[in-house]
Amino acid sequence: MQEEQKGKIKLKPCPFCGGSGTLTAWSDPNGVISAHIHCDKCGVTGPFMKTIEDAADMWNTRDTDRRTQNE
Numbered sequence: 001m002q003e004e005q006k007g008k009i010k011l012k013p014c015p016f017c018g019g020s021g022t023l024t025a026w027s028d029p030n031g032v033i034s035a036h037i038h039c040d041k042c043g044v045t046g047p048f049m050k051t052i053e054d055a056a057d058m059w060n061t062r063d064t065d066r067r068t069q070n071e
């Protein structure tokens with residue numbers, strides 16, 4: 001786990017409810033990283049990505065790219 005990197009990632013509020021997103025990342029026995037972000041409030045989850053930066057990117061762009069989802 002890369003705690004220092006996680007601290008640097010800036011997450012926008014949840015695009016659906018405005019709650020705060022939580023980043024979860026781990027690596028499997030082969031060293032492959034899976035990272036995704038979920039909302040603490042409504043539970044929506046972002047896609048699983050291979051880096052925490054990508055996961056944060058996906059989360060931070062959801063409100064503009066996928067506004068119609070769940071509405």
Ligand SMILES: [Zn+2]
Binds near residue numbers: 017043
């Ligand atoms: Zn939410």
